[in-house]
Amino acid sequence: MRALFLTGVMSVLAAGCSLTTAAGLDECETSADCQSDQVCTQRVCLPLPAGCRAEPYGSTDADAVRMGGLFPLHTSPEAGASEDESDVQGFNAALLALEEVNQRTLGGRKIALYFCDTGSSRDVAKKQAQWLVNDKKVAAVLTAGSSQTLGVADVTIPAGVLTMSYSASSTELTVKEDTNGGPVGLLWRTSPSDAIQGSVIAHLLRTRSDLFGGTTPSKVGILYVEDPYGQGLSNIISEQLSTGSARIPNRTFLYQRGSDVKPVLDSLDMTYGPTVTVLIGFADDATAILREASTRTNLKRESGHHWFFSDSVKDAAVLADTLAASQARGFYGTAPAQGTGQAFSTFSARFNDKYKKDPAAYAYTSNAYDAMYLLALGASYSLSTSNAVTGAKMAEALTRVSSGTSSTSTQLTNSNFTYLAAELAAGRGVNIEGASGPLNFDANGEARAPVELWQVGDSGFVTISSNLEPPP
Template sequence: MRAFGILSVSTLLLAGCSLTTAGGLSECETSADCGVEQVCTQNFCLPQPAGCGTIYGDTTDPNAVQIGAVLPLSLSATDPSAGQDTSEVQGLNAIRLALDELNEPGRNSRKITLHMCDTAFDAMRTADQTRWLVNEKKIVALLTAGSSQTLAAAAVTLPAGVLTMSSSATSPELTSKEDNTKVGLLWRTAPSDAIQGRVIANLLLNDARFNSVQKIGLLYLDKDSYGLGLFEVITERLRGSSKNVRPVPYLRKDENSMLNAVLQLDPFDPDITVVVGFEDDATFLVKRGLSTTNLKTGAGHRWFFSDSAKDAALLDDKEPDVRTEVQGANGTAPAQGAGQAFNSFQLRFIQKYGPDPRNFSFTSHAYDSMYLLGLGVAYSQASSGAVTGAKMAEGLTKVSSGSNPPIELTPTNFGKAASELAAGRSVDVEGASGSLQFDAAGEAPSPIELWKVEGSNFVAVENIPPPSP
């Protein structure tokens, strides 16, 4: 036993640990004592969560406000060759653009540091990363994407008092999410799928462009709050109508499941098939449809997509047969703004990153989410002398007064909105994504865009106002 004890202490000392005066072992006091990609946890240097470590914004000001982001950039946590989700990458670019603008000299009362983690579409990984951001990085707010991942993150952030803002979590489930605080901590700039689902169903039921549609296929993502949320809204709206609907679920990134779903739907011979899922799944489903009897345009079939498929990767040259097959197809997505705020954002985004943000869903919503956190920082700092998630959320309740001419969220106008909030006065704000009139549930109901595939572009057909429940 004595020899074993000496060996254990020697091993720890060789690993870089030291004996504390209290008789315990200590390797670090703060994460600054540890190496790259390590954090100090209970006085030991341990690896930080996979996917974390990227930092944007101010990295030198010790007084900077710490904000986190958990975003699904990689398509796989284990296979680097799977690539990245281009819509999410552009969403991050929109956040970075807003962050750089907020950190310009004289723009805000406090600089902002953004700690970014790549979730790779894994809800469990998202929760672990969020826990690390809350406990180790002491974030006061978190930016999220996607419904399932936002719900996983919120289970960590809400009890900790961390404001959580999503630009693309659209599941109706978020509306009823309790955070047990006087001022809600869970917000989103994207409209609920309760709105998008009603728009899709109304188009198929009542719009002259879909008069010939009698049989509707619905391929939807199963075991996912986003897929299930849209499935429930669409089918409930269509129930009892003259339309014949055949819903078929599939599992995310499961090729056998998706192939079986296509084969199961083919005998139904739908006039149109609505795909509720992400771009990579939509590409696979369309490609497999080419090998069926009825699920191809040559047989008179049409495709219709939800917002997550609006991604330039659906139309790229890697899958020319898919791009040909989806020509003329329609889809929906939360509408981008149409005013000066969007035009200003679009111009600066193209100048900095290249692509047109209109070719992706939620880019303007991501940009607005960062700007809203900036307004929350300004309000919290002015009202309490410190920045907390609860005070930032309180500030967000004051940007939807409904009685003032809206202030457009652009770099030149941000100071005006921040000053009004700092002075205790409510404002109305118009973002790049459109009106940000938040309701009591922390949501900003907004129009839904009907789009169409033309060549290598997604062309806006019209913006449809939120329909009644």
């Protein structure tokens, strides 16, 4: 019915007729002529997609380069849902990069970032992506999370829109067809594949008894969220623990995000009783799991049970809950490592100055910052080579940020952006090290990166090592 209704509206406009107020529609020139919850679409004020904002962040210039941002700032699209603090800070990191880029411009133009809060819903994110692609005509979309990125890519890739994720880690992105008939893929990410993190976690379980009270785990439970991220990472860990000479008995347990965790913890506790449980889930669920586990005989720390956490648990929101924090304290986890060069130092200092928070307290903040900068470099290259911004040209630029002839890398800082843009415009490849580390993209649009080992401290997360690699 909606499609028929819109077809009728467009037919009236094409015929040059004015719409009457009885139809409940107002004509407009721009979204400023509409109400705050509406957007001007084909000269008609129509409702905004749920979670989306009418006015962009960054530039409001008529010739601004249009990009989209789909961020899961809340744990659900339902009213009253709690904030996802980790992705809130990822969004802040992207906004910081956007602000810095727009201080320099892309050949006289700036970037407008049209924003939607996905509420952590794949279905909502796909609908919002359709609005960004069809109505706002964006050249690129910045996304978060594996499930949402895979869903959004089904919309963006056929439209020739570049998709960049800062936190999607599922191995499914590696094999997804994304060229849309062209020579270069349109799906990229600054977050490393879970093939790396999963291998590191399995290796630590096998070889680092010091992380587990001096004893190699005799039985490992893998508790994971039921989505492509949780499925992929749990499969990798379980497979690697079950092969080779140093096998460790293990069993996987799934839960639905935002669901009652009592049944799955009943099963984990009473039917399996692991000595170590790997928790693959997001901060809100991790908090609920740790609280409930404190009441279970075999899962509370007082019984000698150990937790090991994946990247998405590295979120200050977990530590804000006193009981959850007490159950997590002293245990370890992994995440993509932060950079170690000037790019990370500059980003960290500016992020702290602007938001009064340590970006290293959250996973993927530096990845979000780098992702926004890479999209800006892609847009600059596209403008310089074709006088337009297209997803295909932006992707072509990204193939050139790991092809410099120099053995040294250029730090992706605000002060180096103009130089890097000029090098790309001149047809010269560059090697870039971002705030998240070296951005050495391969043919699949992925940048391999080391993994950090972190520990839950008394008041935050402490980095133990930042250069872990999968075993050869």
